[in-house]
Amino acid sequence: MYKYIVRGGNKIEGRLSIRGAKNAILPIMAATILSESTSIIHNVPNISDVYMMIKILESIGCKVDYNDDTLVVDSSNINCKEIEEEYVRKMRSSIIIMGAMIGRLDYTKISHPGGCAIGSRPIDIHLKALKELGIRIEEESGFIKCYKDKMVGATIKLEFPSVGATENTILAAVLAKGTTKIYNAAREPEIEDLQNFLNAMGAKVKGAGTNYIEIDGVEKLHGVEHSVIPDRIAVGTYMIASVMTGGRLEVDRVIASHMEPISDKLRSAGCEIEYTKEGLKLKPPKIIQAIDLVRTSPHPGFPTDMQAQIMALMTVANGTSVFHETIFENRFMHCAELIKMGASIKYITENICMVKGVDKLYSASVRSTDLRGGASLVLAALTVNGETEISDIFHVERGYEDFENVLRGLGADINKIEEIEK
Structure with missing residues (x-):
């Protein structure tokens, strides 16, 4: 069993190439x-x-x-x-x-x-x-x-x-x-x-x-x-990492039509996104704006596989967002872990919650509950001035290739270490 140790505060920026979905x-x-x-x-x-x-x-x-x-x-x-x-x-x-x-x-x-x-x-x-x-x-x-x-x-x-x-x-x-x-x-x-x-x-x-x-x-x-086509969910995850930390990102080999449901929401948060012959360029906003409503739905709607990551983004946005998960009934499990880090999240129903942005998140020991939820905790940890420990990262490794190494290559201070049984 392994865990991530993340020391936040660094910008996630640079050039990225993603393999198949x-x-x-x-x-x-x-x-x-x-x-x-x-x-x-x-x-x-x-x-x-x-x-x-x-x-x-x-x-x-x-x-x-x-x-x-x-x-x-x-x-x-x-x-x-x-x-x-x-x-x-x-x-x-x-x-x-x-x-x-x-x-x-x-x-x-x-x-x-x-x-x-x-x-x-x-x-x-x-x-x-x-x-x-x-x-x-x-x-x-x-x-x-x-x-x-x-x-x-x-x-x-x-x-x-x-x-x-x-x-x-x-x-x-x-x-x-x-x-x-x-x-x-x-x-x-x-x-x-x-x-x-x-x-x-x-x-x-x-x-x-x-x-x-x-x-x-x-x-x-x-x-x-x-x-195999590029992984739009992985690309979207790294885009959010850059936005949350104020970094600029270039991504090679993206398919614009595949990315647009994600890019559209990030533009609502204030990002500038440009598609190029090589791929995609992202410029973060000076102040992340809250997205009024994030409602997951089948393609070409906003993908359920990006809900947890964009929720992490909204925890540090200016304003309040409402999330409506329509695909899976248990896809808010990461909320409790984000709350441990200082996020302001209020449950309305089992599949609707309200997220009010806070000035900053805090270091904590949290647990990856599922693949995308685990990724959202890493994104949140990248903004924290301090050390965040994320366990049960086997969930994250199901869907992200060399997650910690890719992030480290973009400037993150993240390490994967073996958990010692207590």
Whole structure:
């Protein structure tokens, strides 16, 4: 177990280059199962969730090689149809393996997913979509068994634009007979990247990035070489680190349309943001202004994965902000930890809170409650004149590559040290 020790007061500024998106690489890794050959993926982030997915792929017979930022997956010999429970319990997003497994095989078994405790994330929408494709599903003792006698295209109307359900449906449908139509599909950029990866393998998917996706089933897919899109959430997190500390930041290789929901909110806080051929330039305001309302919603709305980080920003803003979390019911767990640091946060309901900016935050010993909540504590600590100790940082390492080293390269005084058991 490790923890961060942060001594705040330094500006976070300089030039930054971010590797591939956590939320894009994981479904793409699942999609390699469908090819029955070798796939080469570049710009892969060095994060713990990638290593967990590698273990899952290896457990079913894939040969995986990961060096630098390149991942090579040979899925020609799948010799196990069941996913080990210990892997799935540790990572919620592993549920997207289900669509790829039943797309290729006649049977698969997987446990209900685990991971961050930010909400229940019911997978009923996933299972309903698979059933409509002709998959027979049995649930017992926390496990899901999927049987495929014949999988045929269908018209599927998702009750909610769930990213995971959209991805699972696409992964299953690419090898189904006939055409699948998905209405109310999630529109996140990472789904577009999955579509591009699958189409390069020989699939026929169109519409990703809109709320209607159409898949014409094909008989077989082949290997492919692909580069993952940049991580918009990581970029947004470092942007906020710079704003909170008064630093200027340049980021290489961003996709402007992916960043705009985040950039729009930061402009409301007083930032100047310019997109360039190389990427993005950010100039912080002299005084951070409160954003009246931060309401999370599916893309192209403000991403739930940025809610905790922008809340950290609002704790030191001029004025009062209201946060309305609409995606996950437990995504305010970081609030209690920010309050320990002197933040003024008042709960209105379980998913609405009010944040009044304070002149300064204070050093404290706090605990990372989840991936993005943990990042928000680090951001807050960067402003503190004193030493902040952040434990349970394994959550943060699930989604940020070399978080402390990247921040240190931008001027932060942050160290990762081993926790000593008391």
